Amino acid sequence: MDPFRSAVLRVVRAVPEGRVVSYGQVALLAGRPGAARAVGAVLRGLGEADGDVPWQRVVNARGGISTYKVGHGELQTALLESEGVELRGERVDMARYTWWPDDELARRMSGVCAQPT
DNA sequence: CGTCTGACGCACC
């Protein structure tokens, strides 16, 4: 009942363990390029029923942990490290951990998943 | 409708 929210959760759920994506990336993959802030708003509203959404794999474009602003920075960092993502200071090495769906997966996500060249 | 807000991003300085 909320296309945007559904698309966001679908994309985030597709991110593999040990990999990360940025808010802007999620927005793009969800079919709303530019709606990075709105993605954060969706994740901010996650509840108990969304326990299968790996929100910790979403960081900002520079690999920074944005959840410190809402008091979840320590938790997110711990969760990421527990799945093998190394943090340099308070940031993730995006060149090394960023995930993009391959064509096959993109097809399965049945959305507007244009992959940047 | 108009305004404000923010788990953002980018161009600048």
Place this chain on the structure above:
DNA sequence: GGGTGCGCCAGAC
């Protein structure tokens, strides 16, 4: 590297 400003989208009033 840090800091500022502005545009962005979706929601809440």
